Amino acid sequence: MTAGVQTIIYPVKDLARAKAVFGALLGTEPYADEPYYVGYKDAGQDVGLDPNGHAKGMTGPVAYWHVDDIHATQQALVAAGAEVLQDVADVGGGRLIASLKDAEGNPIGLLQDPGK
Template identity: 65%
Template sequence: MTTTGAQTILYPVKDLEKAKALFTALLGVEPEIDEPYYVGYVVAGQHIGLDPNGHAKGLTGPTPYWHVEDIEGMCRALLAAGGETVQEIQEVGGGRRIASVRDADGSLLGLLQDP
């Protein structure tokens, strides 16, 4: 199993409009995705996402999402290595699938597989 790196960072937000204003000012670009359920930016190949439902999904702060080729296999490997499932694998649109695992120290590891 391989990863192409942590190319996506998701931020759980409580007020999407305030967060969008702040990140637009910080990044200097308008969002590429601007929906009530998610706002996403791409800057220098890095995807930054604002998730108003992130806290309900177990996100406690900014979470790196590691891009993987086999999300099922990577989840099994991380659980076998002592990780704990936080968010089961789910499709989030366009064939993209995500999941998250907590390591022994409580840090969240997001996993993302594109179609």
């Protein structure tokens, strides 16, 4: 079961320039501002900037589906023909993410918040 797409992560090469652009777009300061990740919340949407995204193989923004059980969801997607790009990993505070690609090569992000 999903709670829908609530997070979009953009791979960026110049974090300072990306912060300026997204700050202007969203009209707010980031809630997380670290050298490895900058995150904004706006209108119920989480927008992240990942300066290591390109090194992880991201070629553009990835939408992350919020799920109750990331391991079971990943298994179901693989059984249906998806390929794992990044296995389930804790990115801090118990938040788990994973990324896969569908049969057409489109990215699928999964995210499970702590306590789920």
